[in-house]
Amino acid sequence: MTDHRLAPDVEETAEAIASMEIRGAATIAAGAAEALATQAREIDADSPEAFRASMRAAARTLRETRPTAVSLPNALRYVLRRMDGRSVDALRGSVTDAVEEFVAQLDRAQEDLGRVGANRLADGDTVMTHCHSTDALACIEAAVEQGKEIEAIVKETRPRNQGHITAEQLREAGVPVTLIVDSAARRYLNEADHVLVGADSIAADGGVINKIGTSGLAVNARERGVPIMTAAQTIKLHPETLTGHTVEIETRAEDEVIDRKTREGIGEIAVENPAFDVTPPRYMDAIVTEHGQFPPESIVTLMRELFGEGAAEPWAEP
Numbered sequence: 001m002t003d004h005r006l007a008p009d010v011e012e013t014a015e016a017i018a019s020m021e022i023r024g025a026a027t028i029a030a031g032a033a034e035a036l037a038t039q040a041r042e043i044d045a046d047s048p049e050a051f052r053a054s055m056r057a058a059a060r061t062l063r064e065t066r067p068t069a070v071s072l073p074n075a076l077r078y079v080l081r082r083m084d085g086r087s088v089d090a091l092r093g094s095v096t097d098a099v100e101e102f103v104a105q106l107d108r109a110q111e112d113l114g115r116v117g118a119n120r121l122a123d124g125d126t127v128m129t130h131c132h133s134t135d136a137l138a139c140i141e142a143a144v145e146q147g148k149e150i151e152a153i154v155k156e157t158r159p160r161n162q163g164h165i166t167a168e169q170l171r172e173a174g175v176p177v178t179l180i181v182d183s184a185a186r187r188y189l190n191e192a193d194h195v196l197v198g199a200d201s202i203a204a205d206g207g208v209i210n211k212i213g214t215s216g217l218a219v220n221a222r223e224r225g226v227p228i229m230t231a232a233q234t235i236k237l238h239p240e241t242l243t244g245h246t247v248e249i250e251t252r253a254e255d256e257v258i259d260r261k262t263r264e265g266i267g268e269i270a271v272e273n274p275a276f277d278v279t280p281p282r283y284m285d286a287i288v289t290e291h292g293q294f295p296p297e298s299i300v301t302l303m304r305e306l307f308g309e310g311a312a313e314p315w316a317e318p
């Protein structure tokens, strides 16, 4: 059903996030924030309260798209908390300013954490990646900018093959890439100096929620003695986990795993398609953020400092 309080761009962005045309935690956060700015610019509200209600409606529509990447609600919270003013014009201005500030901060954070992550990489290192993470790529790109020669072993990351995007972007950055199927990861860990992944959410206990397969990779990396780090700007810290909530793991459509025709040929089988998993803190060597690197167990301190005010839902109807 079309909500007439929503700018068309909000519904289009929501659809693009749900269908993964816009994907990856940081990109989802930026896309959602920009949709809020469009909403603020385009919606015709006849009172400040109508304007606020329409912004909340837009935020709710965006919030419902994907459940796991906390950067999405964190982005919506950032913008709505800064919505302020007595007139529609003032409210509009506060939202567009907040979005501009938020997107600039995302870019800056990624650049800053890239430099931190790059310091962990040495000239001549080979890095194994999983999925496609702009935060993780920022570390490799910064290392290359520092003049280090880095090679990459890129896991294809079934079922959606985000590894192909990683392979292309690393190649464009001048990094020699070897693409492998996911099940070859343990074998190729022998040739890797680091495993580098991103995160959709970081829990208060230091658990890293990232693309399905990350936890198995981390366990194998530990067994092989290969250090593993998560590159995650602080927008990935999950405030609700401070009060004991767990992170919802998205389950996606079964036809991402097997097409209908092949499945019918096999006969009656169950198919499951969880999109993310949790890597326990003991299998992660470091979480690299724009504020420096942290052992996973200590991330809670940073989380309290930045998100101590809790996880209110400013998009809820009053």
Ligand SMILES: O=C(COP(=O)(O)O)[C@H](O)[C@H](O)COP(=O)(O)O
Binding pocket: 023, 024, 025, 026, 027, 069, 130, 131, 132, 133, 134, 135, 136, 162, 197, 198, 199, 200, 210, 211, 231, 275
């Ligand atoms: O798991 C994924 C993407 O999953 P999906 O493809 O299902 O969205 C990425 O590792 C994180 O979102 C971090 O990405 P970034 O560092 O770009 O925020």
